[in-house]
Amino acid sequence: MPSPSIYTVAQRAGVSIATVSRVLRDSGPVAATTRERVLAAAAELSWSPNRLAAGLAARVHGAAGIVFPDLAGPYFSQVVLGFEEQAVADDRSALILATHGRLNADEMVLDLAARVDGLVVMDRTVTDEVVRCLEGRGSPVVLLARPAVGATPAVRAESLDAATRITAHLIALGHTRLAFLGDPEAAPDVDDRWRGFLLAHLEAGLPAPGKPVRSGFVQDEGYAAGTALLDDAARPTAVVCANDEAALGVYAAARDLGLRIPDDVAVTGWDDIPAARAVTPPLATVRQPMRELGRQAGALLSARIAGVPADSLTLPTEIVLRASCGPPANSRTPTNRIPTPTRRLEP
Amino acid sequence: MPSPSIYTVAQRAGVSIATVSRVLRDSGPVAATTRERVLAAAAELSWSPNRLAAGLAARVHGAAGIVFPDLAGPYFSQVVLGFEEQAVADDRSALILATHGRLNADEMVLDLAARVDGLVVMDRTVTDEVVRCLEGRGSPVVLLARPAVGATPAVRAESLDAATRITAHLIALGHTRLAFLGDPEAAPDVDDRWRGFLLAHLEAGLPAPGKPVRSGFVQDEGYAAGTALLDDAARPTAVVCANDEAALGVYAAARDLGLRIPDDVAVTGWDDIPAARAVTPPLATVRQPMRELGRQAGALLSARIAGVPADSLTLPTEIVLRASCGPPANSRTPTNRIPTPTRRLEP
DNA sequence: GCGCTCGGTGTAAGCCCTTACATAGCAGTG
DNA sequence: CACTGCTATGTAAGGGCTTACACCGAGCGC
Secondary structure, eight states, rough: OOOOOHHHHHHTTSSSSHHHHHHTTTOOOOOOOHHHHHHHHHHHTTHHHHHHHHHHHOOOOEEEEEEESSSOOOHHHHHHHHHHHHHTTTEEEEEEETTTTTTHHHHHHHHHHHTTEEEETTTSSSSSHHHHHHHTTTTTEEESSSBBBBTOOEEEOHHHHHHHHHHHHHHTTTOOEEESOTTTTTHHHHHHHHHHHHHHHHHHHHOOOOBBBBSSSSSHHHHHHHHHHHHSSTOOSSSESSSHHHHHHHHHHHHHHHHTTTTOOOOOBBBBOOOHHHSSSSSBEEEHHHHHHHHHHHHHHHHHHHHHOOOOEEEOOOEOGGGGGOOTTTTTTTOOOEEEOBOOOOO | OOOOOOOHHHHTSSOOHHHHHHHHHTTTTHHHHHEEEEEEEEHHOOOOHHHHHHHHHOOOOEEEEEEEEEEEOOHHHHHHHHHHHHHHHTTEEEEEEEEOOOOOHHHHHHHHHHTTTTTEETTTTSSSHHHHHHHHTOOEEEEESSSHHHTTTTEEEOOOHHHHHHHHHHHHHTTOOOEEESOOTOOOHHHHHHHHHHHHHHTTTOOOHHHHHHHHSSSSHHHHHHHHSSSTTTTTTTTEEEEEEEEEHHHHHHTTOOTTTTTTTTEEOBOOOTHHHHHSSSEEEEOOHHHHHHHHHHHHHHHHHTTOOOOEEEEOEEEEGGGGSSSTTTOOOOOEEEEEBBBOOOO
């Protein structure tokens, strides 16, 4: 038995397919009794309209996609979840695409674009070139955690200023040998954090720090980089990490080297993942509104899909000072927060 | 200018639309020179076939979906990522749907089913009823981390045995007052863990333990539950947690209550998330192949979509003993692993 | 030379909807 | 009572692709 179609339902309800469509989409007037009959017929056949056909006719996909490098750690998960929430709120399905190492990322993204009404593109997953190509083909794009491209808006969390200030805080505590752990080339946000780190040195009149100690976003890489960095008599007294998970790797490295945090080495992270509060000492970090980033990107995308031009947006971050960056180890609930203001980028 | 269609391309290449389709789908014979011309025409117009139309004609969505409760923590992220990998490998897009608290989950899942070729359904997101309904409508389903339903197969990680053994390990260390932290009603897997916990008591001839201390999967809930549990003179000497994040919440609770792990209280988790190795002392836990769960579910789904009947599958877990569960605190690299065998459920 | 097989191509019939436009009935006007 | 203005419904034209089937010419065995 072939699955029922709008024709089957129309026949059973004794109306035309146009009326069935009207009932379902609630477009155009339908008599109450007719509506009942149609609904009943649809229920009896347990029919639901074929999305493919509906989309084809209406020229709409009813779906939005998000492209991200990986789903490693809370940051990406939360962003994706925020995006999904917004998509559902806008009555769209959410498609995901992780590029990881995949070399044909461009191709995959282009392919994905053919099945959605718009796309959120994170980080360095694809080149600006591809973004322009997408827009050229009529796919609205919103960038996330990377700079705007032409008329394509970007949603970001403030990084530069927060990085400057958390570094300045460490310097104010007396640290003079600081290291940055992370890879500025891995993501635009990390580059901002690195530049803030540099800026704080400049502003404090300190000599320029050493090059970044390259590390990815995962704990294992933080452990490896942290071990290399700290297993040295000339080790820094403070390590500013590009994200919390790498910082947790440094925690493990310090523990395995017999170093105490913050007495022997101060550590800061970025993101404020839950584990940051579970470790001892609690990890000082910069909180960014991960879920909100995804949600806002989704909302901007919806606007663009609707034809409304959208401006770029920078969400505020919040410095969260905790015991890992130097306050006496005996302080019990070190959660002072210094908010930074929201700001909108000029178009 | 309307976007190009297969007709535009055919015209430009001087062939019929059938030939264009053949070139693109590589179905049927096409002369090499003709192929070139078509490809060139498509490139010049930067045309790519409309997926909606293609899907409609071929009666295929080229997409698979996964339904999960939330994306909180590494477990769900990794599972989803594994699923995405498999989907891409099978040349399908991945759709996600988080049900969170949303009360109309059933409806949303049914809606999602209308836009994919098959669905992976995790945990208690929807009832068995809905699963049957989906299958009834011709949507293949694979269950994940929940029991099979009729002919719908399930992919799971072994829980009962591992829970029995890690509890037995604690008992062997001399613990007699153990508590289980987690909500057996929250997820079938947690229920298995709870039953394993009970079983170990039985086997050891210990009196039945108290009821589970209810807690969700997130750290904050673990903290709250842990605080309530430990802030009591009659506190247990060991806490078996339903997952690592809740266990990390217990870590924070213990710290805030001035209790030492494992001297004052032993703690175990579940999942073996990266942070389990970063905390001090390292967290003993049960590793489950999170990514692999998602991948296998995706693979089974592909099989079912292809019309191949698929059997349920249980993946092995691995007990990872670390300092949190009792070995002297000075032991440095406590990573003994006790593997459990893979097994297949009989159909 | 003759029918045959077969590679290469075109024709046209769907796939299942949405929606502009046409039609019909009916209550309310002047 | 003809006419207007609705509301309720039907008709039919797509939307952009896949694919069964028909067709045509060329190489081939005999």
